[in-house]
Amino acid sequence: MKRDKPKFKQIIEAAVVVIAENGYHQAQVSKIAKQAGVADGTIYLYFKNKEDILVSLFREKMGSFIEKIGQEIEGISSPSQKLYVLVEKHFQLLSADRHLAIVTQLELRQSNKELRLRINEVLKGYLRVVDQIVKEGIEKGEFRKDLDVRLARQMIFGTIDETVTTWVMNEQKYDLVALAKPVHELLTRGCSAS
Amino acid sequence: MKRDKPKFKQIIEAAVVVIAENGYHQAQVSKIAKQAGVADGTIYLYFKNKEDILVSLFREKMGSFIEKIGQEIEGISSPSQKLYVLVEKHFQLLSADRHLAIVTQLELRQSNKELRLRINEVLKGYLRVVDQIVKEGIEKGEFRKDLDVRLARQMIFGTIDETVTTWVMNEQKYDLVALAKPVHELLTRGCSAS
Amino acid sequence: MKRDKPKFKQIIEAAVVVIAENGYHQAQVSKIAKQAGVADGTIYLYFKNKEDILVSLFREKMGSFIEKIGQEIEGISSPSQKLYVLVEKHFQLLSADRHLAIVTQLELRQSNKELRLRINEVLKGYLRVVDQIVKEGIEKGEFRKDLDVRLARQMIFGTIDETVTTWVMNEQKYDLVALAKPVHELLTRGCSAS
Amino acid sequence: MKRDKPKFKQIIEAAVVVIAENGYHQAQVSKIAKQAGVADGTIYLYFKNKEDILVSLFREKMGSFIEKIGQEIEGISSPSQKLYVLVEKHFQLLSADRHLAIVTQLELRQSNKELRLRINEVLKGYLRVVDQIVKEGIEKGEFRKDLDVRLARQMIFGTIDETVTTWVMNEQKYDLVALAKPVHELLTRGCSAS
DNA sequence: CATGAATGAGATTTCATTCAT
DNA sequence: AATGAATGAAATCTCATTCAT
Incomplete structure (x- = not known):
């Protein structure tokens, strides 16, 4: 189950922070990845696409x-x-x-x-x-x-x-x-x- | 006063129709211009920018x-x-x-x-x-x-x-x-x- | 008719040169645009997408x-x-x-x-x-x-x-x-x- | 000699099947590995890179x-x-x-x-x-x-x-x-x- | 006043390859 | 020998805005 792995939650928490601080339209995937401390591509191991995040x-x-x-x-x-x-x-x-x-x-x-x-x-x-x-x-x-x-x-x-x-x-x-x-x-x- | 001229209202009515029928993110300036029956550039004679519309x-x-x-x-x-x-x-x-x-x-x-x-x-x-x-x-x-x-x-x-x-x-x-x-x-x- | 306009042929000629000199996979749209002397976006006024070129x-x-x-x-x-x-x-x-x-x-x-x-x-x-x-x-x-x-x-x-x-x-x-x-x-x- | 080992041929046969069924550009290394029944990384024990396959x-x-x-x-x-x-x-x-x-x-x-x-x-x-x-x-x-x-x-x-x-x-x-x-x-x- | 052709910045997503286990 | 999670570079296309006519 993907959503039980630590990185799943880690990326979601990062998304909350990035969106809150930068706004929805300035919340690029690369920013979320950086905040989560993972590579851009790693996001796509846990989420189908940006909307899925x-x-x-x-x-x-x-x-x-x-x-x-x-x-x-x-x-x-x-x-x-x-x-x-x-x-x-x-x-x-x-x-x-x-x-x-x-x-x-x-x-x-x-x-x-x-x-x-x-x-x-x-x-x-x-x-x-x-x-x-x-x-x-x-x-x-x-x-x-x-x-x-x-x-x-x-x-x-x-x-x-x-x-x-x-x-x-x-x-x-x-x-x-x-x-x-x-x-x-x-x-x-x-x-x-x- | 710009907003008294007929094209001002004409463009606003066009914007309502275009946004209602296509959605906010599919309401390009060129679509609004077309619906209003004016050229793209004309929009900018009556409005500062898209947000202003x-x-x-x-x-x-x-x-x-x-x-x-x-x-x-x-x-x-x-x-x-x-x-x-x-x-x-x-x-x-x-x-x-x-x-x-x-x-x-x-x-x-x-x-x-x-x-x-x-x-x-x-x-x-x-x-x-x-x-x-x-x-x-x-x-x-x-x-x-x-x-x-x-x-x-x-x-x-x-x-x-x-x-x-x-x-x-x-x-x-x-x-x-x-x-x-x-x-x-x-x-x-x-x-x-x- | 798009294909009668000078830029249509201009872009095609540029594509031939760029592909011949750089190879198919290194022929980016931006390179073709540069060779043709137009902006990247201009390409898309004459062609639906890269494949169409x-x-x-x-x-x-x-x-x-x-x-x-x-x-x-x-x-x-x-x-x-x-x-x-x-x-x-x-x-x-x-x-x-x-x-x-x-x-x-x-x-x-x-x-x-x-x-x-x-x-x-x-x-x-x-x-x-x-x-x-x-x-x-x-x-x-x-x-x-x-x-x-x-x-x-x-x-x-x-x-x-x-x-x-x-x-x-x-x-x-x-x-x-x-x-x-x-x-x-x-x-x-x-x-x-x- | 690497090419005498069973996995060498196994991966090549997998590549033929995957390419024939998915096309060249949809034949990812991970697909070939899956078809061959090995891990992605194993491919690189037998082949230098994808081109080598x-x-x-x-x-x-x-x-x-x-x-x-x-x-x-x-x-x-x-x-x-x-x-x-x-x-x-x-x-x-x-x-x-x-x-x-x-x-x-x-x-x-x-x-x-x-x-x-x-x-x-x-x-x-x-x-x-x-x-x-x-x-x-x-x-x-x-x-x-x-x-x-x-x-x-x-x-x-x-x-x-x-x-x-x-x-x-x-x-x-x-x-x-x-x-x-x-x-x-x-x-x-x-x-x-x- | 009006036009519309041209501009060009900017972001998602894929996938070959690595390396710690 | 074998694994597979993680990496990160790289390119197409859109569309608000401008400006010469």
Whole structure:
């Protein structure tokens, strides 16, 4: 399995750093190779082409992202509380990795449509988690019965994403994690029964 | 003033069509010139460079967008109602111009960071309108006193934007305008006093 | 019509010189552009890609080659005499353009199978002329009635080609045209009646 | 002696198969190694470099080719009859090994000039056999006294080669060996006295 | 004002060969 | 003797921009 070898991760980490520091269009393969401490050609022993690096990057990072959030909310019974942990964890994980935040919020969005479609495939895993929380909330009576699950998900994801993007665009100069509580309040009020 | 001349608008309309139909990265200057019915060199009599076409495109379109929405909500007294009209108008205007929807939601986001920063400058006009509504809502007691204006704006814009993007990605195959009401409900519940 | 413009021929002439002097695999587009006195990009205004330069080169050169030979043998009534003029003209034309001789006999044969197939299409025009001479020879009783036209053509073309190739490989250091007579004698004896 | 070891021949056979099936330019060393069932590096224990594989391939195959033909014509006294056996044997050997026919007639000709020069060195053994037959033919009075040995050899080799190449290009879909008799007739008529 | 032919910088990817194990 | 992971040089083609007409 290629992706278990140390160089696979090594190259992905290098790609995150290079893209964050130079921007998507200035992230040449040779720069990534140099940052990873391997020869240009070595990249192609682990990745099919440049696009494959970027998709793998997103898949690896977002994969562990979804996994971590899944573990955190597993034991929680209240859907509203799950939503809180989701928001907080989302903010925490991106706060903890400034480079990754820049790459996912700004740089990777410059990729072409085909790449973005493949990235969206990965994102669907995240959106399914959100959908699940919303559905549970409706079932358990915490959220409105007439809540449209898809719209609720779009509000939740749209708000979180816009909040993180604004924070990154402001050069991460305020405390993102502190926004978890008020953002959560906005979201639950939008969804909640009563 | 360059931007009053007929060819200025002609080139911008051509750019919208070319980008919508070919995608951002396949929208070469020569294609735009051909679509506009002018020579390549003529473009540079009206625009400083390619980036300038795109920024102008966004400025022109978003400018009239903001203007129209401003006019619509002017006579309304209830902030919540203003928010409703904002959402509905936003959905209506993009529903009416499929090309523009594709360009603003998908294609222009592939531009580089610098261009996106300049586009965001234009967007600020829109965000100021939203901010204004939220502030009025708080003052008039329709929205919570402790509502964070910036977060509320991020929720409102993030939700609207995500909703439109999802609609465009689904090839505009359902009725976007019909979503104005439930989206508005989500947003006001998030903001409202009670 | 692209191929009537002076730069079209200019680039082809440059390609002949560069390939003859540097060899097929050392004939980079940039070298051809430099030799032609144009920018690299200009090449692509006249040719689809590098392969297109080579096919065009062969088509242009072989086309006028076939045309000239056709004109020379037109007024001649004796097929055997036609064959003589064909051989002599073939040797004369390649003797007169040392670079072209190197390119067609040695360098262009290193091209990949696809390119060679397209080159062979052009060659078919030449082979048709040979076939025609052989058929006439049989009809007029100069050549054997039981002569296999295809085999005769293969002998004629194979012998001429091998003779020229050997001459080029020996660095063109003897008089190729002087071989027209004995080569013609070999060929007609092979074909002739009696 | 490296070339007596089993892996030497094993790699050469693998090269013939790989080149015939993939074409000269798609015959990477790693593919040959895989086909031969050895590691890439092992190739370099038996061959100096890639070119050395190809030259060795040609030398081995053409060597046994010349040897077999030599044995066949040894006992024959008539030069014309020797020529017949040469042609027939040549056609038989290539008919019996389709892969080898493709490799020698089409693929190896795509090699660069330097490699082709080294291949020609090997070919000289074959050409010497032809020269010898022609000389004997002249001495014994079967061929013309004024026959130019070099030209006769070029006709003989050129005709045989062109005939085989045409047959390979036509995907070997007719009987090559059946052409031995008419081809021989063409050649002897070209050479013969009377 | 308008044209459009010409420019030329810049990056991905392949693959023969090496060498530590 | 055998392995195979790693190396790194090298070339085609695109397209925004210019400028002579």
